[in-house]
Amino acid sequence: MDALILSTHDRNQTPAPLGAAPATVARWFDTAAEAAAPVSDGTLAGDQAAAETFRRLATAANTRSAYRSAVRAWCAWCQVHGRPALPADAADVAAFLAGERARGLAAPTLVLRRAALRYLHRAAGLPTPTDDLRVAQTLAGISRAAAAAGETPRKVAAATDAILRQLLAPIPGDLRGLRDRALLIVGFAGALRRAEIAAIRVERLAPTERGLVLELPQSKGSQAAAVRIPLPYGSTELCPVRAIRNWRAAAAIEAGPLFRRLWAPGPARPGQPAVPPRLGTAPLSPQSVGDIVQARAAAAGFDPAAFGGHSLKRGALTTGMSRGAHPAQLKRLGRHKRFDTLGEYLEFGDLFEGHPLKGAL
Missing domain, CATH: 1.10.150.130 (Tyrosine recombinase, N-terminal domain)
Known part of the structure; x- marks a missing residue:
């Protein structure tokens, strides 16, 4: 973060304005x-x-x-x-x-x-x-x-598998709905940050017998090397492979950014069918990913302020923890370098459930 980027001795660098306004x-x-x-x-x-x-x-x-x-x-x-x-x-x-x-x-x-x-x-x-x-x-x-003063860092709610299903339930099957459904499911299945979701490109999704392997050129935890993230086939409505397939088929996306902006259509002429939204070519911004999560949370009856782009990553890791996954597996899924960083993403729920001294007190 604090890398030395320049020097006043660099021949092609404008000298630092020492003492200037x-x-x-x-x-x-x-x-x-x-x-x-x-x-x-x-x-x-x-x-x-x-x-x-x-x-x-x-x-x-x-x-x-x-x-x-x-x-x-x-x-x-x-x-x-x-x-x-x-x-x-x-x-x-x-x-x-x-x-x-x-x-x-x-x-x-x-x-x-x-x-x-x-x-x-x-x-x-x-x-x-x-x-x-x-x-x-x-x-x-x-x-x-x-x-x-009681100021603590705000943590968004974890979109666990149960909550994710509630977010998905009211989403319609139109083009925007298929995009948002795939975005939520892929973000959850890959334990992805919002910037990682926005960066997904079709050509970096490699099909295998067990699902898709997503390659990101870099991520927050790996700035200098690509990371490979498995998106496995599922047997429920949370299957990321089917969600991607349905979205791509509807949007006719063959290459480039997977998740793109949809431009609102103009009003339909009298007697004419509704005009579908226009698909853009540029990827969604990380901010837009967070906005979509919040909008779908609001549509499902949740407080949108409690959710954000990190809700999907927190939800994936919390779901894995509740299913008994080993901490090392969770660390790998979240692509964290340290276990203390992993702990910041977990939502432990009831503090008394599973207390280490339960039965001894």
């Missing part, structure tokens, strides 16, 4: 955090430019976007208070974080703000003021105060 620093960082496709013409300068771009690619696009937003907030604060944005003073960073907290930002967001300022200084080839004890203690105090 905060707005100038913000514009420089917006450019510095971009990562276009690496291109080299075979010259030394071209190879250096390509190396620079690869260094930027060491940080995920979503993270770079979040960093740009955080650095813009930092520069705006510096502009208001007449403080230098680059290089930053540790005391100013601590004050900035405290001010952001006073504006209502959550503790995890402030941790991201700190990481962004660390990234900014490394991009400029400067020492990082965010490692100063004053900054660390300020964040620790904010986290402690947040915990004392």
Whole structure:
């Protein structure tokens, strides 16, 4: 996340605007955090430019976007208070974080703000003021105060197999319904994040005797290597293979993104049949995937605010746990590197059921 992406010594990099106006620093960082496709013409300068771009690619696009937003907030604060944005003073960073907290930002967001300022200084080839004890203690105090106030990270509801069936029940069999049904089932069967669902392409679905093997070029847990995810044949309405087959047949999708936007049709002319929605060519965005989950939850009578894109992944892992799957199998299904990360996705339900001391007390 905090990879060193640039250096003031790079021949093809605009020098960091040390001591410049905060707005100038913000514009420089917006450019510095971009990562276009690496291109080299075979010259030394071209190879250096390509190396620079690869260094930027060491940080995920979503993270770079979040960093740009955080650095813009930092520069705006510096502009208001007449403080230098680059290089930053540790005391100013601590004050900035405290001010952001006073504006209502959550503790995890402030941790991201700190990481962004660390990234900014490394991009400029400067020492990082965010490692100063004053900054660390300020964040620790904010986290402690947040915990004392009862602020806990929001977890979306787990769409377990039982809940998923309720979500699917009212979905009609029209084109939009077939897409949303397949999206929900595939997300559950593969324990997929919303960005992974949005990234599925038809050519990366390999049929086998036991189902489909989905290949994702990269995922949150594996940025540098492709992952292969089994989507097995099922014997119930939750079979992902049949759901994909029905959606593809109805939408006539032969290649490209599997889940796409459907454009609402115009009003039908009097006496004419209803106009079907128009199928787009671009994939759904991760945000759209989450919106679909919430919309289908609302249609099934649930509070949509309790659900989100991660509900399908949480539901898959929780269902596996309730069926007695070994933690190592759940970890593999969720593609987590550590067991403590896996635990964040499980919904344990009744705290008293299966208590380790049951029968001994």
